[in-house]
Amino acid sequence: MNRWVPLPMLGLFLLAAALPSVLWMGGYTYLGTEVMIWAIFALGYNLLLGYTGLPAFGHGAFFGMAGYFLGATQKWLTGGLWLPLAAGVLGTMLCGGLVGLFVARRRGIYFSLLTIAFGVMFWFLVFVLDAWTGGEDGLTGIQRLSVTVPGAGGLALRDNVTFYYFVYAFFVASTIVLWRIVNSPFGQVIRAIKQSETRARALGYDTPRYKWAVFTLSCGFAGLAGGLYTLARYGAFAEPMSLQQSGNVVLMCLIGGGFASFYGPVLGVVVFLVLRDVLSTLTDHWMLLYGLLFMGIILFLPEGILGLIQRARRPTRFHDTQAAEAARTGDTPSGEAPGPAPRGGG
Amino acid sequence: MPEAAELVTHLLNGLVLGLLYAVVALGFMLILGTMEVINFSHGVLFALGGYFSLSLAPHVGWWAALVLAPLLVGAIGLVLELGVRRTYGRDPLFGLLFTFGAALALEEVIRIVWGARGYTVSAPAFVAGPFHLGFLFYSKYRVLVAVLAVALLGLVWWFLERTPYGAIIKAGAHDGEMVRALGIDLTRMRSLVFGLGTAMAGVAGVIAAPMWSLKPTVGADAVMPAFIVVVIGGIGSFWGAVLGGLMVGLVSGLSNLVVPRGSILVMYLLMTAVLLWRPRGLLGQKSILEL
Amino acid sequence: MSAPATPAPVLETRGLRRAFGGHVVLSDVSLTFAPNRLSAIIGPNGAGKTTCFNLLTGFLAPDAGQILFEGRDITALPPDRRARLGICRSFQVLNLFDDYTVLENVRVAVPAMRRRGFDLWTPAGAVSEAEDRAAAIIRRVGLAGREHVAARFMSYGQRRLLEIGVALAGEPAVLLMDEPTSGLGSRPMETLRELVQRLAEGLTIVVIEHDMSFVLSLSHHVVVLHRGTVIAEGPPAAIRDHAEVREAYLGTLRYTRTA
Numbered sequence: 001m002n003r004w005v006p007l008p009m010l011g012l013f014l015l016a017a018a019l020p021s022v023l024w025m026g027g028y029t030y031l032g033t034e035v036m037i038w039a040i041f042a043l044g045y046n047l048l049l050g051y052t053g054l055p056a057f058g059h060g061a062f063f064g065m066a067g068y069f070l071g072a073t074q075k076w077l078t079g080g081l082w083l084p085l086a087a088g089v090l091g092t093m094l095c096g097g098l099v100g101l102f103v104a105r106r107r108g109i110y111f112s113l114l115t116i117a118f119g120v121m122f123w124f125l126v127f128v129l130d131a132w133t134g135g136e137d138g139l140t141g142i143q144r145l146s147v148t149v150p151g152a153g154g155l156a157l158r159d160n161v162t163f164y165y166f167v168y169a170f171f172v173a174s175t176i177v178l179w180r181i182v183n184s185p186f187g188q189v190i191r192a193i194k195q196s197e198t199r200a201r202a203l204g205y206d207t208p209r210y211k212w213a214v215f216t217l218s219c220g221f222a223g224l225a226g227g228l229y230t231l232a233r234y235g236a237f238a239e240p241m242s243l244q245q246s247g248n249v250v251l252m253c254l255i256g257g258g259f260a261s262f263y264g265p266v267l268g269v270v271v272f273l274v275l276r277d278v279l280s281t282l283t284d285h286w287m288l289l290y291g292l293l294f295m296g297i298i299l300f301l302p303e304g305i306l307g308l309i310q311r312a313r314r315p316t317r318f319h320d321t322q323a324a325e326a327a328r329t330g331d332t333p334s335g336e337a338p339g340p341a342p343r344g345g346g
Numbered sequence: 347m348p349e350a351a352e353l354v355t356h357l358l359n360g361l362v363l364g365l366l367y368a369v370v371a372l373g374f375m376l377i378l379g380t381m382e383v384i385n386f387s388h389g390v391l392f393a394l395g396g397y398f399s400l401s402l403a404p405h406v407g408w409w410a411a412l413v414l415a416p417l418l419v420g421a422i423g424l425v426l427e428l429g430v431r432r433t434y435g436r437d438p439l440f441g442l443l444f445t446f447g448a449a450l451a452l453e454e455v456i457r458i459v460w461g462a463r464g465y466t467v468s469a470p471a472f473v474a475g476p477f478h479l480g481f482l483f484y485s486k487y488r489v490l491v492a493v494l495a496v497a498l499l500g501l502v503w504w505f506l507e508r509t510p511y512g513a514i515i516k517a518g519a520h521d522g523e524m525v526r527a528l529g530i531d532l533t534r535m536r537s538l539v540f541g542l543g544t545a546m547a548g549v550a551g552v553i554a555a556p557m558w559s560l561k562p563t564v565g566a567d568a569v570m571p572a573f574i575v576v577v578i579g580g581i582g583s584f585w586g587a588v589l590g591g592l593m594v595g596l597v598s599g600l601s602n603l604v605v606p607r608g609s610i611l612v613m614y615l616l617m618t619a620v621l622l623w624r625p626r627g628l629l630g631q632k633s634i635l636e637l
Numbered sequence: 638m639s640a641p642a643t644p645a646p647v648l649e650t651r652g653l654r655r656a657f658g659g660h661v662v663l664s665d666v667s668l669t670f671a672p673n674r675l676s677a678i679i680g681p682n683g684a685g686k687t688t689c690f691n692l693l694t695g696f697l698a699p700d701a702g703q704i705l706f707e708g709r710d711i712t713a714l715p716p717d718r719r720a721r722l723g724i725c726r727s728f729q730v731l732n733l734f735d736d737y738t739v740l741e742n743v744r745v746a747v748p749a750m751r752r753r754g755f756d757l758w759t760p761a762g763a764v765s766e767a768e769d770r771a772a773a774i775i776r777r778v779g780l781a782g783r784e785h786v787a788a789r790f791m792s793y794g795q796r797r798l799l800e801i802g803v804a805l806a807g808e809p810a811v812l813l814m815d816e817p818t819s820g821l822g823s824r825p826m827e828t829l830r831e832l833v834q835r836l837a838e839g840l841t842i843v844v845i846e847h848d849m850s851f852v853l854s855l856s857h858h859v860v861v862l863h864r865g866t867v868i869a870e871g872p873p874a875a876i877r878d879h880a881e882v883r884e885a886y887l888g889t890l891r892y893t894r895t896a
Contacts, residue, residue, distance in 0.1 A: 055439040102621055109382050109438045110581070116384070117573045117617060124610040180760075185753040188761045192745050195734040202694065202732075203746045203807060204720035205754060213755065243386075243566075247446050254443070285458055291451025298444045299432055 005176060008263060013172055020161050029160045030232070031277075035269055036164075036171040037228045042252045042265035043178050044221020049250065050258035050265075051182060052214050053194030055112045056103075058119015060246035062219045065122055066092045066226030067236025071139040072132060081145045081157075081231075088227030089220055095122070096219025097212070104212035107197060119246055126238045138237035142230055157231070167228050174221060181217070182262060190214050247294075248272065255297055257306025264306045271305070351482040353603065360599020361592070362488045365495035366554055368591025370568050371575035372502060372584065373546030379582045380515060380539045383430055383441035387449040389569030391544045394452065395419050395551025396560045397460055400467055408470035412494075416548035422452075423544025427537050434536075449565075456562045464561035491553050498549060499588060502542075506584060515539055571598075574613055578620045580630020589628060645708060647672045647811050647841045648693065648724070653702035655688055662688045663865045666702070670811065670858075675837040677844045677852045677873075680862035686845045687729060689862070690815050693843075694726050695719045707810070721751075723810030727800045729819055729845070733788045739799055740784040744771040746806035771806060778802040778832060794825030801832065811841040818848050830855065853877060 005013070019032050041063055048054050069091030074084040099118045103111055126133045133139055144157035147166065157163045181187055192200045193207050201207050230236045239245065252258075256268025275293070279286035301308065370392060377385045398415035399408075406414065426448055433440040468474075469487035476483035506512035514530055515538075550568065558564055571594055579590025597616055601609040620628060646669040653666040663685045670676050678686050691697040693704060695716035704712045711719055720726075734742050744750055750767040753759070762768065775781055778798045783791065788799060797817060804812060817833070818826050826848070834855055836842065846852050852859060852873060859876040861869040869879045 049439075053437075055437070055442070057442065102618075105625070109378070109384060109442070112384060112439070112442060113378075113573065113577060114621075117577050117614075120570050120573065121610075121614040121617075124614070128608055128611050181757045183760050184758055185750055185756045185761050185764060187757075188741065188745050188750065189754050192734050192737070195736055196732055198696070199728075199732045199734065199803075200745075201716045202696075202720055202726055202728075203803070204717050204748070204751050206715075206717045210754070244450070247443070247450075250439075250443065285454050288451050288454035288458070291447045291449070291454065294447025294450065295429060295444055298440050298447065299429060302436070302440055 004179075006179070009175060009179065012175075012263070012266065016168060016171065020164050029164055031273065033160070033164045033167050033232055034229075035273055036167050037225050037232065038249070038252065038269045038273070039266045040171055040174045040228070041222050041225035042249055042258075042269050043175060043262075044218045044225070045249050046253045046258040046262075046265045047178065047181065047190070047221075048214050048218040049253055050260075051187065051194060052190040052211065054107065054211060054214070055250075056115040056215070056218075057112045057250065058115040058117075058122075058243070058246050059218070059222055059249055060243070061119040061122035061241045062092050062096055062222040063226040063229070063245070063249070064126070064236070064238060064241030065095060066223040067142075067230030067240075068126070068133050068139055069223075070227045070230050071142045071236045074142055075139075079145075081147060085224075085227045085231075088230070089223040092223030092226065093216055093220045096222075097216045100212040100215040100219075104208040104215065107211075116243065116246075119241070120243065123238065123241045123243075126241060133236070133238070136238070138235050140235040142234050142236065144231050144234065163232065167232075170224060170228060174224065178221075179262065186210075186213075251294060251297070253304075254302070255304050257304030257308070257310070260303055260307035260310050264304055267305060354482055355484065356599045356603045357596070358484055358599075359488070359602075360596040362492045362495075362557075362595070363599055364592035364595020365492050365499070366550055366591075367571050367575050367595050368588045369495050369498055369546055369550045371572045371579070371591050372499065372587040373543035373550075374569070374572045375576050375579075375581060375587045376515070376539055376546075377543040378576065381430070381434065381441070381536055382438050383433075383445065384438075385540075385543065386442065386446040386569070387426060387452060388445075388544070388547050388572060389565030389567075390449045390452045390456070391419050391423065391565070392547040392551040392554075392568040393456060393560070393562065393565035394422065395548030396467070396555035396564065397456060397551075398548070399552040399555060400460075400465060400560060403470075412549070412552050415552050416545040419548025419551070420541040420545030424537055424541045426544070427540035430540070431533070431536065453562050453565065460560075460562075462562060464559050466559045467555040469556040487556055491557065494553050495550075498546070502546070503584060511535075511538075571613070574617050576627070578617050578627055580624075580627025583627075583629040586627060586629035644672055646670055646705075647707060648843070649705040650689075650693070651703045651705070653689070653692060653704070654700045655685075655692060655697060656700055661865055663692070663699075666862070666865070666867055668860060668867070668870075670841060670843055672841050673839060674857040675833070675842045675844065675855055676858040676860065677846055677856040678860045678862060679846060679849075679852055679876075683864075684862040685865045686862055687815055690726065690813055690845065693813060694724060720807060721748075723808065724813065725804045725807040725809035725811070726813040727804040727815060727817060729815035731796055731800055733796060733799060733803065735789040736787060738785045738787050739775060739780055739791070739802075740771055742788055742799055743774050743802050743806045744768065746803045747771055747774075748808055774802050774806045777835075778805065779828060794821055794828070797821060797825065797829060798832070801829075805836070809840065811843065812836070814842065814844045816845050816847065818846065818851055826851075849877075 016032075016036065020029050045056070045059055048056050066088035070084040070088035073087035074080065077087075078084065099115070102118070103114045106114060127135050144163060147155045147157060155162050155166065157166055189200065189205055189210055193205070193210060197207050226240070229240070252268035252272045253265045254268065255271055256266065257264035258268065276290070279289050283289070303311065370388070374385060374388045377383055395415050398418050399411040402411040402414055426445070429448070430441050430444055433444055473486040473490045475486055477486050477489060506516060514535060547568070554568070558567065575587060575590040575594050578593060579586030579588070593616065594613055597612050598609045601612040624630070648670040650666055650668045653663055654661070655663045666685075666689065678689065680686055688697065692699050695711075695714055695718070699712065702712075703710055706719070706722055706724065711722070734745070737745070744761070744767050747767045747770045749770060750761070750764055753764060772784070775784060778801055780795060780798055780802065783795065788796060791799065801814065801817060804814070814833075818829055821829065830851060833842070833844070837855060844852070844856065856873050859871065859873050860867055861876060861879070869876055
């Protein structure tokens with residue numbers, strides 16, 4: 001597998017690069033931008049959910065708060081573009097790191113419970129601190145300033161197509177970085193933690209520290225995505241920080257097959273956003289359909305689309321191979337072993 | 347410096363609120379402790395309790411509605427559990443997500459049936475008006491709320507501590523296999539707990555309706571503090587939920603006096619402080635939910 | 638069978654005590670494990686053997702008593718610290734990384750990989766020191782050729798071998814094996830027995846076992862636990878004839894066809 005950009009990823013990048021020429025005809029360039037922004041968020045989040053097995057359920061708060069860090073920095077501190085973006089990422093990572101200190105020693109349901117609690121706290125904080133955040137009205141008046149790229153001159157980000165490629169650059173960079181991470185030694189450790197945290201500890205890994213690191217990292221990507229989202233909408237609003245939006249990113253990762261594949265979250269984002277568009281044109285009460293769909297997916301397609309595809313492609317004769325092997329060595333096939341192996345990390 | 351009457355009023359408000367939170371949180375925690383499921387639909391079921399009583403009360407009277415509405419909510423809970431049970435044994439995330447989806451769907455159902463506007467619900471006639479408590483007047487209805495909440499908590503306590511089925515539920519929370527080995531129908535027990543827990547949310551919704559007014563999103567106001575209460579009080583302890591509920595309610599009521607907007611913040615500072623001191627919550631049991 | 642001067646023990650417990658609720662599982666257990674010896678802990682079910690391992694590896698804290706490693710008091714150390722010191726363990730109930738291949742399972746246990754745990758950039762396969770060590774371990778436990786098979790797809794006997802391989806990969810100063818032959822048929826058990834025999838040369842091993850032929854043929858030192866206390870200790874032959882041990886074990890002894 002190519003170390004930097006494997007073939008599927010290259011295909012994805014090329015597709016995304018070509019998209020605006022197709023999309024602009026339907027006025028969908030903005031949707032494409034939104035897809036990439038959420039993809040950055042979801043890919044980073046899947047590091048936590050799909051790879052480490054930590055079901056964080058308040059991550060919308062990190063996605064949302066980045067916008068406030070960016071907006072505040074741009075409006076009152078430094079102006080410009082790069083510093084506010086950086087402030088969005090760093091501010092979010094700082095908050096993530098603090099929350100991480102509390103949640104890193106937990107897992108499973110209790111982990112979820114705590115992340116929900118903290119997520120809701122940040123949500124309320126936005127309304128309490130409404131002098132800074134603008135409360136329900138949001139922090140408006142954020143600008144997409146022009147970017148000067150050495151050699152290419154100035155790029156007016158206010159143009160949606162230019163902005164698309166601006167976000168595209170971050171999308172490509174994030175995806176590549178995340179791919180390196182999941183294939184690195186660190187990636188090996190967090191995947192081990194997901195399968196059996198106990199065993200990982202028994203092998204000498206200080207698992208809470210790794211969990212903290214993954215949590216904070218995922219908040220960094222949420223911060224980047226959130227900052228870009230704020231630029232896209234020219235304002236920071238509380239709405240992405242709600243529990244419901246936190247649930248959305250989980251659904252995105254799940255529906256695409258984030259447990260089974262690196263690319264799952266990207267597919268999930270596309271499916272989700274397209275579905276949302278379609279459903280909302282069907283009826284005013286699309287939320288009902290959405291909720292039912294949610295429940296249906298949990299019950300019937302928990303491994304997501306890519307997971308389903310993977311399962312269908314698995315060698316169908318593995319049972320035969322196993323049994324044949326066992327017969328040869330006088331052994332018992334794993335399926336009949338006395339005493340089931342504990343579900344790792346439960 | 348707030349005068350005595352104002353102080354006592356806020357204190358009493360906090361107490362009433364705390365009792366209400368305790369009821370909601372207890373139902374939530376029973377489900378969480380017994381089945382490792384974070385019931386996201388708890389809030390919307392709370393709302394449904396209120397809405398059901400709104401529709402029923404004109405026909406059958408307030409007291410009958412107080413009994414019927416939670417029964418209806420509990421029935422919905424039982425139906426929900428049929429779906430949730432398919433997630434037992436799998437990654438606990440799935441149970442959480444299922445109830446999350448249910449919450450979204452049910453909230454929309456509320457909008458479809460009752461509309462998106464808010465309803466003000468008036469307190470039943472026999473408790474309209476204020477009590478004269480010496481130097482202050484206090485809402486009679488809130489006193490009723492407190493009495494009902496205490497009665498309900500007492501009822502649940504008696505059920506858990508003094509009946510064999512309650513003992514089984516407490517045991518089942520920690521060792522499902524043992525319970526099954528004793529020949530007890532785990533499936534039925536779980537249904538019961540889910541129905542009970544959601545019915546409690548329903549009752550709370552009925553009695554809170556005159557205080558909070560009804561709108562489709564009122565469930566969020568009930569369930570969000572429930573998360574904090576459970577984290578503070580700990581999982582697996584009846585008194586943890588009660589204590590946590592009272593603390594959150596009182597802190598909320600009192601800080602409304604001093605820093606009106608900041609009461610939520612104070613609630614969370616409280617939670618953070620408790621977590622630093624007692625990571626499992628004040629009275630939390632070491633449960634199968636963690637390491 | 639007395640050594641002229643007993644070398645300092647690698648692992649030692651003093652007065653270990655552990656209770657669950659009101660039930661005392663271990664009381665006043667004092668053991669020493671000498672270097673380069675294979676010690677076996679035997680006893681009927683419920684005697685406290687696995688609890689003993691959990692205490693040694695740090696997954697449980699004792700109510701009283703001390704645990705020493707190479708003379709150092711490690712009683713307060715968390716499990717990951719102890720593993721880094723070289724206290725490695727295989728589990729009775731298989732605890733493998735099921736989605737990982739054999740290679741990935743072993744590789745993540747290698748200290749060379751562990752030291753780079755926070756390396757977010759290098760491809761894991763490029764850490765050649767870890768790859769080489771993992772390959773060597775895989776050969777040593779007899780799983781050569783199966784490096785890229787996912788653990789969940791292997792037969793039970795192979796999984797047991799892998800379980801030991803993972804523990805071995807950590808470069809143990811002392812290897813703790815909890816019922817390594819549990820559930821094995823006679824052929825795989827023989828393979829495992831040979832493996833352990835080879836490992837015992839030059840490695841300190843402590844084994845919990847039920848299979849008496851395994852214990853008698855391989856161990857230098859046997860400890861018998863019954864209801865939380867040590868009722869007998871000594872070379873295998875002496876233990877076999879020990880009256881109390883026979884009584885404790887009545888009906889629970891298991892003999893396989895001896896080689």
